[in-house]
Amino acid sequence: MSDKFKVGILGATGTVGQRFIQLLEDHPQFEVTALAASDRSAGKTYAEACAWRLPGEMPEQVKQIVVKPPAPPLDCDFVFSSLPGDVANDAEESFARAGYPTITNSSSHRMDADVPLLIPEVNHEQLALIDAQRAARGYDRGFIVTNPNCSTIVIAMALAPLHASFGVTSCIATTMQAISGAGYPGVASMDINDNVLPHIGGEEEKIESETLKIFGRVGASATSGAGMRVSAQCNRVNVTDGHTASVRVKLSRPASIAEVRAALASFTALPQELKLHSAPAKPIIVRDEIDRPQPRLDRDAGKGMSVTVGRIGRDSVLDYRFVALGHNTIRGAAGAAILNAELLVARGYLRK
């Protein structure tokens, strides 16, 4: 009899849902026992319902699980969600209300004042919102915890040590994002082959608003936005996995390039201290080669959980510049939520 947490996955047949299953295949604390999907999969086994599109085989242990609709009850201790936006909002609230801690990658509740927008290395203080959330919403055992948008996470990870050491007052980020970020079927090949798409619906707004909440001060029942200006221009490029961002920052305290580099390279935080299972040894890997980071070479660093930063230098308009890269469906989605869950276990918010 396993003593692992029993885990349900909402949105199990989608791109991020498949990543959840892949990353949880041999997880020491979590075991997938329930799968739900909002599409016509309900009632079929996962093997029947899901066209597996990740390299490697669908894990054996999920093949015979019968897919349920995304509504409680599910046979599990808590749920991960990657439901599409239109159904996520209500479904996630239903689960939280029914007593299921709901750890979601969906965008629906990210900006709710009483919902943590959590990156364990960056702002674990936001866990304090859980109590306020339960009180305000009348949740008992359940709650909702979110992780940021995939490109926001990559940028915020790189900003974190700079903000802590020198104070970031402005950030200008231009992203070059992978096609897997749009799910499946997602981006039509005719739109991206030999092409760049200079628009990703809602993405610029998410980066600009979520970053302020991530770095905001946590109060009794909400976070105040960080005193920082953020500008994002987002592009889709012809890359399978890995979001790249060209970033400029203005700092409130002067710093040499060496100091900026050192702040990034030496960054370590609570997940590393707690030795959480999915926490990479180095949350930020600084590379000094002139042509790194690159998605194909760097997206899998730290099993997809490290952000790689390179090309650190001075900028002639803002003060500093660099390029940051992370795996959008691991650190930017499924892995982010799993790390959130590991932190919740370590901090006593998840119990069996």
Add this chain to the structure above:
Amino acid sequence: MSDKFKVGILGATGTVGQRFIQLLEDHPQFEVTALAASDRSAGKTYAEACAWRLPGEMPEQVKQIVVKPPAPPLDCDFVFSSLPGDVANDAEESFARAGYPTITNSSSHRMDADVPLLIPEVNHEQLALIDAQRAARGYDRGFIVTNPNCSTIVIAMALAPLHASFGVTSCIATTMQAISGAGYPGVASMDINDNVLPHIGGEEEKIESETLKIFGRVGASATSGAGMRVSAQCNRVNVTDGHTASVRVKLSRPASIAEVRAALASFTALPQELKLHSAPAKPIIVRDEIDRPQPRLDRDAGKGMSVTVGRIGRDSVLDYRFVALGHNTIRGAAGAAILNAELLVARGYLRK
């Protein structure tokens, strides 16, 4: 007997050299009569020496021209140059000294104080430097005129009407550049397939310095740099042709988005007035669709000579943002030099 100018092409076998030949195939004023290359092509016919890599056939009229080394004399009235940097410097000076107007796409002489860095729609005033150049260098009939780097041209074209109308004080550009910009063999496929390269040698420096010269004030024998701060981060993406740039600008006079859009969309300049053969009817095409410009759809606008601008909006750090796109080997290279030559004819600097 043709009354066209006889034209020589230096660097005729390279990527840009081939574009020169393609664009000049049916040119009403110019006729290719001499070809030179710095590689081992000298002595062969062009058909033997050149592996033609553009869609369509090598034009018949150049096939039997015997390729010469890139040194005067050549059987022509003036030369276009796309020689590689290491040989361009001396070779171009030799041609100018020997009496050949030398209209070059190479970077070698771009930042020489007495050499025009010319975009006909933007700064035809720099033609005034030719007299100073001839005097200072002791050139008789010859001179050197340059066009900017491929991505600089795209950005500067979009900045021009904004600078004229509202004054640009800062510009932050992040480029996503096509592989053809690196010539042939250029970028290894293993480096760019499923990938982004966050570095293009010398490119960021070129955009930052050339833009200042382009918009500088023309004095008796040099231009003073524009009072503008320019920041460029450059990336290579997996696109055949067409450089895209995400741009933010700070303006010295306030403007509504509608005014910014109108300044861009109504832009027209001397080449349009003179009806130069290669001048597009609209040097800037503004597109209002949310996902344009795109390289595959927009690079050939205006036969590759128009810059397409879209996604015009406010920016939360600088004041305004947009995305600009142009064909890097046409408007950004061979077409740029040809338009320069057409302007030089119209202004009497090229005579037979």
Add this chain to the structure above:
Amino acid sequence: MSDKFKVGILGATGTVGQRFIQLLEDHPQFEVTALAASDRSAGKTYAEACAWRLPGEMPEQVKQIVVKPPAPPLDCDFVFSSLPGDVANDAEESFARAGYPTITNSSSHRMDADVPLLIPEVNHEQLALIDAQRAARGYDRGFIVTNPNCSTIVIAMALAPLHASFGVTSCIATTMQAISGAGYPGVASMDINDNVLPHIGGEEEKIESETLKIFGRVGASATSGAGMRVSAQCNRVNVTDGHTASVRVKLSRPASIAEVRAALASFTALPQELKLHSAPAKPIIVRDEIDRPQPRLDRDAGKGMSVTVGRIGRDSVLDYRFVALGHNTIRGAAGAAILNAELLVARGYLRK
């Protein structure tokens, strides 16, 4: 007042429908006067209904045409159809029955015994089926003429001179097909980026069956299948436009490689003799470079209407081999149907 034929396009908003409109923009004989689509476009202007996805602008003359449902009557002399398979069958019969010559790229009626499966350079004899079709179906002025599947056309064009000169007894073709062949949104980028798909629904069967009909003998009311064995394996590759096929053939009469090459290179047929507007000067272009044909370089040969053949040589299992390439949405679809229409005009089947 135009004396051109008035043309309706069924399936006007799709990938092939857009190609029809683009190719007909300046056609000397045909003028687009009616547009129909099976989707929710009906009642909107074409400018509103259609997301134009070809390089270049939507032609002005169609922007204000109001899209109709694909049912007669339409304001035109005949129709081109690229309706999707599920609606094509009935809709095309309705038009034919209502008196409209229906020249279709859809697959629905290709294998009907009394319907020509026409490539003007290959089998204009199949026009004789039109009278039998009218008689059998009770059509008056209307009729249905089809062109083959996009990859079938490319292969059949290359086989035609070999079959005429030496007799093809077996053909083994392996295709590498462009993504535009699947329409829009068509192939998901996640499926084709850094990938090959070894399956295209129905494609292998179409090549194998259509080729036999194309080369069959035309009888009074049907064609007998050619005495030829055809094998096709079809793959999708990451190319925008242009289908490539590696082909082996067994011939009934021995031929030297020089004779095979000469048969291909000298091929010319009725459309060239009649100087049909869309007929390329050379229906087959033989290239002797060791690495041609290539889709990016050769797909636009003959304005997309020529098939390029290279790598002609002996094969150790069948007798001969070569590689053939053609533009799948021009020669393989819209251009094929337009050439069919031009032949029908020349032969008196289309009258005003």
Add this chain to the structure above:
Amino acid sequence: MSDKFKVGILGATGTVGQRFIQLLEDHPQFEVTALAASDRSAGKTYAEACAWRLPGEMPEQVKQIVVKPPAPPLDCDFVFSSLPGDVANDAEESFARAGYPTITNSSSHRMDADVPLLIPEVNHEQLALIDAQRAARGYDRGFIVTNPNCSTIVIAMALAPLHASFGVTSCIATTMQAISGAGYPGVASMDINDNVLPHIGGEEEKIESETLKIFGRVGASATSGAGMRVSAQCNRVNVTDGHTASVRVKLSRPASIAEVRAALASFTALPQELKLHSAPAKPIIVRDEIDRPQPRLDRDAGKGMSVTVGRIGRDSVLDYRFVALGHNTIRGAAGAAILNAELLVARGYLRK
């Protein structure tokens, strides 16, 4: 003190050389102790000499090894070679003559009569040639063992169980090969982006000749060619890793599709029996989905050592068809040579 074999790698800085180092990082029997390269690397540490281009970091244990020229002596028990063809021939003979077993991926000696062309699952009988080779060449402890060309291996693996069960009399293979097969810089991005290249130098000849030797009968001092006709047409496609082949075969004994499938799916051979470290549990994985195998999804099956076969069916010209896929730099190159070495250890040809 390690009791592993000390291994030298010739051609250590190239694409396949890097794969050798990556695959040997944690190998239980082999430890990299010497590195050699034919380029200007000699005298530098590997960290200095090698631009590492595989995802993940260069293994720590090789960083400080000083690269030597590819000539004996080297500090190792045997060598793996991936030297370029022009230097491989003599260098490999020098090593063999100097007493080093030389296990090579280079093509130079593959067709030598007395050199095994080895795939452990297919033709371990060729090991018998080693004694003849030593005798004929006067080698003492050294010898040369080769593995086939990357695409030959993939095809031969799939043919092996069919040949054993039913007798393959003809094979027609059309390949779609990955860019990594051309090394680095290898294929220019301008040549393969949005394109297919219908030619790979020497590849068709290698598949046609090597396959006959692989399946030939081993005699006292040479193999006789198999009584089989093989035809290959080879194409390069825009895929990073993984060679795909569309294959038709003619069999000498009739078989149902189910029998063909069973022969492939149940295939297991000596390496599986000996439980060689790099031997995949299933050398051939049969997939029944209609659109598999695909390079992106299947190339890493069995850690890159399994060949995936799908789309098994009847063919209308030859009798049967299928699609086979394998990882070209693992099963097709470095992994192939390592498995050869493991077999040589198991069979006593490698001793310390």
